[in-house]
Amino acid sequence: MEDQEFHCAYVRRESDQMSETAVSNCLSPVVPVARHVDIFCSASVTEQGNVETLLIPSLARASGGISIHLHLVDYTGTNRLAISSTDEVAVSVHQSEKQLGFGAAHNFLFARVKPAAFFVIINPDIYCSKGLVENLLQAGEEGRDIGIVEARQLPYAHPKGYDRKTMETTWASGACMLVCPEFYAEVGGFDEAFWMYCEDVELSWRCWLSGYRVIHCPRAVAYHYTGGYFEYRDDRFYCEQLWGGVNFLYLSYRYWGSLRLWRSVVALKLQGWPKPLVKRILREFKARKRAYSRAAGFPRSLSSQRDRIGIIGYNRYKEAGK
């Protein structure tokens, strides 16, 4: 198939450790090997303006000559999103019959598109700096065991560290990440129970547990003017507060069971949020917990990744390089 030929095969190396070249490539650009990349984005009609005026033009600049195919899905299930291709960026809008959470939307796109090479997951409110895509690809193609490459977010950098020597990071933000399709298929993609928020942390942890690595690429810069710094007020509740809370408890319970959950509930309550919101979070979590108990057990062999997988505070997780 012509499309398949257009995709580039992975360049795999035998070494498990990231080479010196790889480290330097994270900091300075070199010509990437892949010539095509699929980019997944879950958006709604309210974000259409952002996608058209910021994301797509910036992707054209960020490609470094790589052919880009942007795959969008309207996560609301209303299918009102209508965006056309440009000269530089091919755009496909995929129709979904139901409302999808963040993880479900990307699993849906993965099943539809079946990317043969590294693909990118990106938020609709991202503006890519020059060379973002090629830098991500370059970093991803340097090691055979790389599952996820996280782009760097500016100006509000994610408040977590990374190892300056190996570039490893404990978890990657789903706002902009490059993902290895083999790894994604192997672990079954995002856990759809999360709906929204923290599913990227959980995917990263499964990446480590499956023998792949998560690395940070500071050279690949994604400008992300996230709502938390601009729009949030204290006169209403936001999805991020609700689902962030529910998923934090779910993550605690799923990986460590009731003991850790107890501490996480304390951490939640110490946030000082309004009682109705805390009650709602606990109610949603209880429903999730009941559903989860029937589905699967706790993950095993956590001890091998003790340094990378852990909770250090409310929605704060263990960090590399600290």
Place this chain on the structure above:
Amino acid sequence: MTEVKPLFKIYRLCRDRKSVERLEMEGRTYGLPSSVLITGRDYFGFIEDVLKNCSEDYALLCHDDVVVPLDIESRVEECIRKADMCCGADHWGVVGNAGIEAISLRMVRFLRDPHAAVIPYKSHPIPVVSVDGNTMLLNVRNMQRNHVELPAGLRGFHLYDFVTAAECYRKGLLTLVDSTLYVYHRSGGAQKGFDRFANGAEFQKYWADNFINHKIYTVNGPVEVSSPNLDYLQEGSRDKRVDFYATVKSLILSIQPNREKPVINIITRTQLANVNRLSRLMESIELSQRANRTCLDLRLVVSVNNVQTTDRDKVIEGLRTGFKDLSMTFVEGGSAGSMAPRVLAIKTALGAIPEGKNQFVWIVDDDDFILPKELALLPHYLHDDVIFIGKSEAFDEDWSGGHDFPDKSVVRSGFYAEPSYARNYMGENHVPICSAIFPREALGAVFAKYKLAGDYYEDYALLFLAQTKHNIQYLPIMIAGVSHHDKNTVFDSNRTHWDYSYATFMTEIANAGVVSNSMYELNVLYEESSKKHRSFWEWFQLLFGNKRELFFLLLRLKIRAFYATIRRDI
């Protein structure tokens, strides 16, 4: 051709016949325009009647204890003209004289009442989320056309003003306040009655049925709504409720002011020593222009001074090629003469900016950057006679790697205190230069009049001198990021040059007669009053004395109760 005067009528709801008679007599005595005096109705019903029966385009609604100025007619006409100019004749529903400003959620008042006697300034119409009902100019024509109706279930004398504003917003009409409607209001309102009404079942139900917010900002103070149905809004859901404050903001954004797109000329001074940081600034401007092209025109003027590279032309050419979509002008600083290079660089750049209306100047240092997200709000708040101050965020950055991006970038939220800009008059500087956007004419006037022989603190001197001629409007709109890194002169440990600069600027300001003696006296009064501030521990001891055992017992009980709730929850 004679100008057609707008048609409006004054309506006053009176508490009894006695008030009606008093107002009739006062109207005759002072030659006030004839008013429709109504009694025996609640305020919701009163507004409904006006909306239903008023045949004029506008209606001025006043309490019976409001004293209007003798020239109220011309003030109302001026108010209508200003509101039409501000947002277009079809887009406003109500103008009042006090309310809660829509972006900062702070009170603005243009009246005297028992609560405050502050003498206000001349304003431009200010969008508000909530208005004080003592005086409301209704745009009856727009409200009728947009089918604004008050909810049937609400009756009484409280929150009718807030509900009117909320219903206007729901139907796409702005609510404003303006200094033209200044009055003397003899009553301070009935807070107990207000609290009862706000916490009553009818109002709480009205709110929870229509909006998702659990806090309402009103001129009588915030109201908490405690409905179990309050929720976040899920994208794509069939929920018809809205986020009230987001509705207000998006309406403001959707309305283009009735004038040309403002042109913001960004001046940056550079020695071309750190092209990576300069490129970052340019990228942020390019992105901001792309995101806001329909409402703003951003242009960059690069003032090159004391060049630190031998490849000057090559660097400039590289920047021009790299940012092709950006309107960019390079100017040379020239000889400093008696003027320090930092000041001269601004003056030189100013020469490249056309004079005239709708031209603004934004000075951003070459290691800082602008933030695009909220810039679309600016056209509503940039005026030729107002210095706009927005918010800036400080970032701790590490550029030691020499890359195009900082190796570390950590936000220092709340580092700057722009709301305290008025303390400029007390010698305190809370405003970074990139937080201020000046009308071109304001900066030009400062350079024309003053020598400005200092160097550092030039931002403080410019803002101070400009604000003695122009009003400042501060709003918490995030507009710029300030880089804190090892090369920042702000963090110089040796302050000698800073101090000489300060002394030079301040001597000129003191001897130029820009600060009046009354302003000086106000400063002294402020300093004396601020010394009376009590610390937290002084307050604690005043309230509790030394009863530490009691305090710890209460704390232990609280902790025990807290853990009991967790046990129950999981």
